[in-house]
Amino acid sequence: MITIKDLSKVFQTKDREVKAVDGLSLTINKGEIYGVIGYSGAGKSTFIRLLNRLEDPTEGSIHVGDQDLTGLSKNKLRIARQDIGMIFQHFNLLWSRTVYDNIAFPLEIAGVPKEERSRRVNELIDLVGLSGRGNSYPSQLSGGQKQRVGIARALANNPKVLLCDEATSALDPETTDSILDLLVDINEKLGLTIVLITHEMHVIRKICHQVAVMEQGRIVEKGDVLDVFLHPEQPVTKKFVDQVMGDQEKEHSLKLIKDKYQSGKIVRLHFVGESTNQALISEVSRKFVLDVNILHGKITQTQKGAYGTMFVQFEGDNEEVARAIEYIRSTSVEVEVNPDA
Amino acid sequence: MLNDFFPNVRMEDMITATNETLYMTLISVAGTFILGILLGLLLYLSGPGGLWQNKVVNTITASVVNIFRAIPFIILILLLFPFTDFLVGTIRGPNAALPALIIGGAPFYARLVEIALKEVEKGVVEAAKAMGAKSSTIIFKVLLPESMPALISGITVTAIALIGYTAVAGAIGSGGLGDFAYFYGFQRSNFDVVFICTVLIIIIVFIFQFIGDYASRKLDKR
Numbered sequence A: 001m002i003t004i005k006d007l008s009k010v011f012q013t014k015d016r017e018v019k020a021v022d023g024l025s026l027t028i029n030k031g032e033i034y035g036v037i038g039y040s041g042a043g044k045s046t047f048i049r050l051l052n053r054l055e056d057p058t059e060g061s062i063h064v065g066d067q068d069l070t071g072l073s074k075n076k077l078r079i080a081r082q083d084i085g086m087i088f089q090h091f092n093l094l095w096s097r098t099v100y101d102n103i104a105f106p107l108e109i110a111g112v113p114k115e116e117r118s119r120r121v122n123e124l125i126d127l128v129g130l131s132g133r134g135n136s137y138p139s140q141l142s143g144g145q146k147q148r149v150g151i152a153r154a155l156a157n158n159p160k161v162l163l164c165d166e167a168t169s170a171l172d173p174e175t176t177d178s179i180l181d182l183l184v185d186i187n188e189k190l191g192l193t194i195v196l197i198t199h200e201m202h203v204i205r206k207i208c209h210q211v212a213v214m215e216q217g218r219i220v221e222k223g224d225v226l227d228v229f230l231h232p233e234q235p236v237t238k239k240f241v242d243q244v245m246g247d248q249e250k251e252h253s254l255k256l257i258k259d260k261y262q263s264g265k266i267v268r269l270h271f272v273g274e275s276t277n278q279a280l281i282s283e284v285s286r287k288f289v290l291d292v293n294i295l296h297g298k299i300t301q302t303q304k305g306a307y308g309t310m311f312v313q314f315e316g317d318n319e320e321v322a323r324a325i326e327y328i329r330s331t332s333v334e335v336e337v338n339p340d341a
Numbered sequence B: 001m002l003n004d005f006f007p008n009v010r011m012e013d014m015i016t017a018t019n020e021t022l023y024m025t026l027i028s029v030a031g032t033f034i035l036g037i038l039l040g041l042l043l044y045l046s047g048p049g050g051l052w053q054n055k056v057v058n059t060i061t062a063s064v065v066n067i068f069r070a071i072p073f074i075i076l077i078l079l080l081f082p083f084t085d086f087l088v089g090t091i092r093g094p095n096a097a098l099p100a101l102i103i104g105g106a107p108f109y110a111r112l113v114e115i116a117l118k119e120v121e122k123g124v125v126e127a128a129k130a131m132g133a134k135s136s137t138i139i140f141k142v143l144l145p146e147s148m149p150a151l152i153s154g155i156t157v158t159a160i161a162l163i164g165y166t167a168v169a170g171a172i173g174s175g176g177l178g179d180f181a182y183f184y185g186f187q188r189s190n191f192d193v194v195f196i197c198t199v200l201i202i203i204i205v206f207i208f209q210f211i212g213d214y215a216s217r218k219l220d221k222r
Ligand SMILES: Nc1ncnc2c1ncn2[C@@H]1O[C@H](COP(=O)(O)OP(=O)(O)OP(=O)(O)O)[C@@H](O)[C@H]1O
Pocket: A011, A012, A013, A018, A019, A020, A038, A039, A040, A041, A042, A043, A044, A045, A046, A047, A199
């Protein structure tokens, strides 16, 4: 859907050059939710603004669908932008317009006739869960509601792509979750491709299929969200993964486990994204004659299934325990016996 | 009773003078509003980071605005005599005051317009661009509506300055309350006339201020 090749953006300030985006290449498939994560100043905003040419690239090319955005004239670019929705951290609504008129604005720009406009706006107000608030002004809405208006506005012209620049960064955790749910919902309902910028790993975890980690204008790591969570390679990535998977008590817990549970076998189970394996523990205790003690663990959910680690103790006949472990090995859950850490 | 306190004040003269002042004020406010917004937009759009960023245009516009703002109004009227004569066909009466009033008011208002436009959030303009809006759409559907309360309070301030200018224009025989107070009141030592003219001007100023404040508040949905 989106193909980015060798994209660079250099800002010329008075005293120096800033290479905000540096030789970046990326392919984003249709219908995917693609997350880009990075710390402040990594060049994320610049990158996403290049995607609808709010910034003009210094070098490189961007194809959206089969259209080369970089080569477009001013007029063609305006038409192309109507196919690319965008939402912002600070919503950027027109305060002089009501919710209804804000959502109608992109339709006015696209020259949609009044009647169809009204039908479409009402449809969108329902879609984003703002029924009855059409006549409110943005100043009368909460942050979450404002972002819903932003989303409705971005979707008005049935875009193929939705760009989200820190769309939830100004919201509290609960509201963030509801906005993320809405994004997943429209991704599934409308088959929309979503590119999402964030500095919060739990946003990636919760809704993205693919993730790219950005540092100093470059992508240092990318892939399936689950793969990246499982095998983070770069130090930045590890830090981000720790944001959601960080388990401060693990060390302490393990020490206690070693002291307390001297009998049986301590086993570490690593769940890697198949929801079918979530019944594993009960299955093992049913299939084999042994007791399972759950000692410590943290499991979290991603778009591609569960992910996390759990420490358990198997008590019973040695052979039976060995067979149970053998059985677990045959599933997609990774097993480690007597782990050190 | 009026005649006891104010022996020289004649009702018909006062009504005529008030009407002339109102006429000059309303027409010049309308002209200043349009010309000021045009100049203000030009200043803003050609300025750094503007939609039509252009150093040459910006410098020229800014210089013109500054020069006309620097000329004292009474001198501006004199300077504009040939222009006024050509345009209106006379240099006396309310119509003859209009060119000077508008040319004196517009640069002042243009600066207020520029400030109002700068207050519009960059992000909102950006959002409109991202939707594929044309420059004209951005101007008429984003910049002007979003800055409307400030544009209205700006024109209110300007209108009050213009009411003052109409009185100054009286010195060269434009008609209106200033003219009447000066020639019929001051020069003939009819101080009761000066007093009533002053009261009437103050009332007009208050009415403009009230309407401006009300409109600005009504439009402000922030
Ligand atoms: N218009 C500009 N002019 C000059 N430098 C800029 C401009 N925009 C961005 N930069 C620089 O480019 C770099 C990347 O900025 P960018 O806004 O893309 O970062 P970011 O990853 O979005 O950060 P944040 O998480 O804080 O939003 C920064 O060093 C910034 O100072």
